[in-house]
Each structure stands twice: as C-alpha cells, then as structure tokens.
Amino acid sequence: MILNTSGMKRSHLLIMICLTLAAAACKKTISGASLATARPSIRGNWHIVVDSTTNSIGGTVNTKVYRGVAGDYFDLRTDSKCYIKEGSVYDTLYYQVLSDTTINLPGAGFNEGNAPSHIITLTGSNATIISPVELTPDGAIFRKMYLAQ
Secondary structure (H helix, E strand, C coil), X not given: CCCCCHHHHHHHHHHHHHHHHHHHHCCCEECCEECCCCCCCCCEEEEEEEEEEEEEECCEEEEEEEECCCCCEEEECCCCEEEEEECCEEXXXXXXXXXXXXXXXXXXXXXXXXXXXXXXXXXXXXXXXXXXXXXXCCEEEEEEEEEEC
C-alpha cells in the first residue's frame, strides 16, 4: 500500500511557516521600543555624584567641585522640568532632550548661550552631562555633572 504524503508535507510546511511568522511578530516591548533597541533614558531621578564648574578668568583657571551627598538629586521629569537639589540649594529648570546625546538645559551654567549640552555617558546607572564652553567678556566657563541612579 502506497501512502500519498505530499499533502501532509505541504500542510506541515505551511504550519511551520505560520508558527515562524507568529513568533517573529510577538516581540516583547518596553514603552514601545523592542528589547533589542531599548536604550537608557536621561529622564528620571538621578543622584548627584560630582558637579564641577570650570572658568578661566584673566588667564587663571578655577574649578569648583561639589561632591554630592545623600539627598541630592537631579530629577528630569517627563513634563520638561528639572528639579535640582545640591546641599541646601534648590533650583528648577526647563529642559529639552534633543537626541540621545544632546540636551538643552538653559540656566545654572549649562547652556547660557543656547548651545546644547552633551550627554557623554548614559547607561542604566550612570550619566555624564557637559556644557559647551561659553565665552564671556571675563573668560570661558563650562560645567560637568556626573550622575548615578
């Protein structure tokens, strides 16, 4: 007795193709991005590790370094507000994320001249933001902030 298996092979092949397509279409996502392309976000509540401001006035370079303490924060909210606490000093700024590597943070020495600041490190637990060098009549100034979550 001879069995006709060509119809069975065709149906098995069709089932395998459907299962493969279904599996490929069911990628798990995080906030609309696939797991393969999910990137850390600068938005969120960060602890200030180090905040430094460097200026050059009259040829003399001065660097002011603030080392963060428990309770300090740099909180970038989804409503474009940034709440900052360094020691007993509080500040609120408006910000705009321009890309994965640039952010506008006008005020507090970040981009007074409207040039964007650069996010030079961004992982799930660390971030570094550096302002562009701003030239003033008195000299040059820039700010660099190390953050952790």
